[in-house]
Amino acid sequence: MTPADRIHVFARIHQVMRAAADRTLTDPGAAMAEMDELAEAYAGDPQILAMAESARVALALASGSPLGDVRSVRASLARLGELTAGHPGAEPLAGLLPDLLDAWQAQQDGDSPAALRIFGELAARAGELPPEHPMRQVMTESAPMLAALRAAADGETPLVPPARPGASAAEQALHLTARGGLALRQGAEQDPARIDAGLRDLREAVRLTPAGHPDRVFHLASLALGLIHRGEVTGSPADVDEAIGLLEEARRLARGPEHPHWTFVSEMLAGQYRRRGESSPARHTALEGLRGYTWRVLLQPDPASARSVARSAAVEAMAAAGRLLADHRPGDALRALDAGRGLMLFAATELRDPYTLLTEIGRRDLADRWRAAREPSPRLREQVLDALARGTGLLDPPDLAEIQGALRRLGADALVYLVPADPPTPGWAVIAPAEGGPRFLALPHLIVEAGSGVERYLTGVVTRDLGPQDGDLLADGLGELCGWAWKAAMGPLLTPYLGGGRVPRIVLVPMGDLARVPWQAARRPDGRYVVEQAALSQTASARMLCDSAAAEPVRITSGGLVLADPDTGGRAPGLPSARLEAYAIHQSFYPGAGYVGRRPDGTVSRSGAGTPDDVRSWLRADGAHAGTMLHLASHGTIETAGDGASSRLILAGGDLTADELIGIMAEADRHPVALVVLAACHTGRSIHGYDEAYSLGTMFLAAGARSVLSTQWSVPDQETSLLMYLFHHYLTTERRAPWDALRQAQMWMLDPDRQPPRHMPLPLRRMLDDTEPARVVAWAGFVHWGQ
DSSP states (O other), X not given: OOHHHHXXXXXXXXXXXXXXXXTOOXXXXXXXXXXXXXXXXXXXXXXXXXHHHHHHHHHHHHTXXXXXXXXXXXXXXXXXXHHTTTOTTHHXXXXXXXXXXXXXXXXXXXXXXXXXXXXXXXXXXXXTSOTTOHHHHHHHHHHHHHHHHHHHHTTSOOOOOOOOTTOOHHHHHHHHHXXXXXXXXXXXXXXXXXXXXXXXXXXXXXXXXXXXXXXXXXXXXXXXXXXXXHHHHHOOHHHXXXXXXXXXXXXXXXXXXXXXXXXXXXXXXXXXXXXXXXXXXXXXXXXXXXXXXXXXXXXXXXXXXXXXXXXXXXXXXXXXXHHHHHTTOHHHHHHHHXXXXXXXXXXXXXXXXXHHHHHHTTOHHHHHHHHHOSSOXXXXXXXXXXXXXXXXXXXXXXXXXXXXXXXHHHTOSEEEEEEOOBTTBOEEEEXXXXXXXOEEEEETTOOOOTTSHHHHHHHHXXXXXXXXXXXXXXXXXXXXXXXXXXXXXXXXXXXXXXXXXXXXXXXXXXXXXGGGSOGGGOBOTTSOBGGGTOEEXXXXXXXXXXXXXXXXXXXXXXXXXXXXXXXXXXXXXXXXXXXXXXXXXXXXXOTTSEEEEBOTTSOBOTTOOOOHHHHHHHHHOOSGGGOSEEEEESEEEEXXXXXXXXXXXXXXXXXXXXXXXXXXXTSTTOOOOOEEEEOSTTTTSOSSOGGGOOSHHHHHHHTTOSEXXXXXXXXXXXXXXXXXXXXXXXXXXXXXXXXHHHHHHHHHHHOTTOXXXXXXXXXXXXXXXXXXXXXXXXXXXXXXXXX
């Protein structure tokens, strides 16, 4: 590259950064793609790379990136820090920008006090920089606006300074929108004169912003929000009408869910349609708005970055479903609920390798670029997602016809969403039957109240093993839990399905805290449990149900892999009963399977110690000789805090995480897996919130395993061993489907006259004298997923 070429490239990047700073850029997406191309073309030039990365940060901040993109901006800042390491002036800038993002995120979260605190700390640190430092200049220019924000937060009348001299029209518009919003005090202002003054600023901001400018959607929505507030204060229907017109224009300009303000605009517009009594457009707009959450979650580079977006999606999906049910629209409510379920799990698997999907829709160019990229850029992810969304309906949840087709293939009677109550609004069971129209039930008692025996028991059973020493907790909570679960949901839900001469099979999607409840242990007043009357499975979402049903069935063979109580080097206690269980299962039912871990006498199997590599090797085996069944009798653990959230199996010499297993399962030429049995603690608990259902168990299912058994809590060692042996007995000896085999094993545990199978090994038989198989914690912690 000639010196003249370098000068031209530097000049172009500087031009883009300047346009981003003064908001005169009309197509940030195209500019972002141009910076990507320059970075790729001049990958060997660290100065150009640093400039291009700086431009990417400026463009991301200027384009109205949604909250979920903060992590991507942080990643760009990290790369920028690496590229500029040792450069004069770079270190203080790299140290301040992440805090600026923290302030921005706090403001987006509605935590104004935290945002103002961080801004104040930034201003103090920036004041120590040289006068010519860009961050000091930025903070100096921002000081008057920060003072106004602080005054508004304190309930005072903010004094907003004029825009800086020489500001572009776009900068002036942004300034006016900020001033107008402060005048309205975020919807708290009641003085009509002050509201009118704020609206004048908001109108002028719209006037200054042409139709093609990326800020226009934001300014239109801000003016609409101000009009809605004035309409609430004055009762003027004209304000509602004008707000609807503005929001309709904003939605047309946004075009689709790829726009960062699509969901916000759609939700606000749907609300005003409802206010005007137009229920049909309100329903349509609300459902379309939810697609924006799916887009934003799929756009993130990893599950941790999508967590807050997914949480918002679940909350809004349940709220939208409640409104739709109030209009007696259960079919639409099903779509709304599914739009907020399992999005991070969906993202982790759907975009793991989209090469085949892209090729099928004629986008081989994008497919090749994706395969060639070691770490796909945010822009490439956006292009791939756009192609898939337009070519495959990726963002759309399945409709009723698809759900019913899946239910019939699985031999299930209904898919049921359980939505918790939010008093005074009742809870709901939203039902998609295999035949007939959708329906719903109001369930006023469907709420896990803080401090109740139900809540105390669920918390205790999730966090630790429950043994005989936990008598008080068992006595106080267990009976209340089982009776409540019948009264709150299972009784009203199952009554129409009982008494028909066959055992009904229901697939549940419990929302929110309801995912903690062992619904199969719901108990009638006469003492009978649900498991004795119906078969229950679970799924993360209707989308996952349809994917599971569409997968070609895989026969369970006598081969596979059995892993038993690996020596974890003291990281977890030993599981002597699990060794007995696994060895008996291997010898009795899967003689052709590999056996790794420890034998019943504590010695290590010659086939392997039960390491992560043992599991990886079996999953990657490409021949039929590997078998199709995986049984893991080991410890599992989860961590739910922040970016370090993970679900993992504790094995000999290391751990296997859900994220890594997704990657292995997605590899080409991998042999099919018919069944995964996770006889380990917490393998069914979600690490990103209950509505995400992102766990070891659902990961295996989403990545292609046909059936999965996982656990909701810390399961007791001895009783679990009995249950697992009986499960495999019914599965292989009686040739029952996995869901039915689990149910039969659970009923055997409940049967006071239970008899051990003829070939059950003596050590397992002896456990019957030392255990209480009928305890709910002994049998109800296992859940079936899939086929």
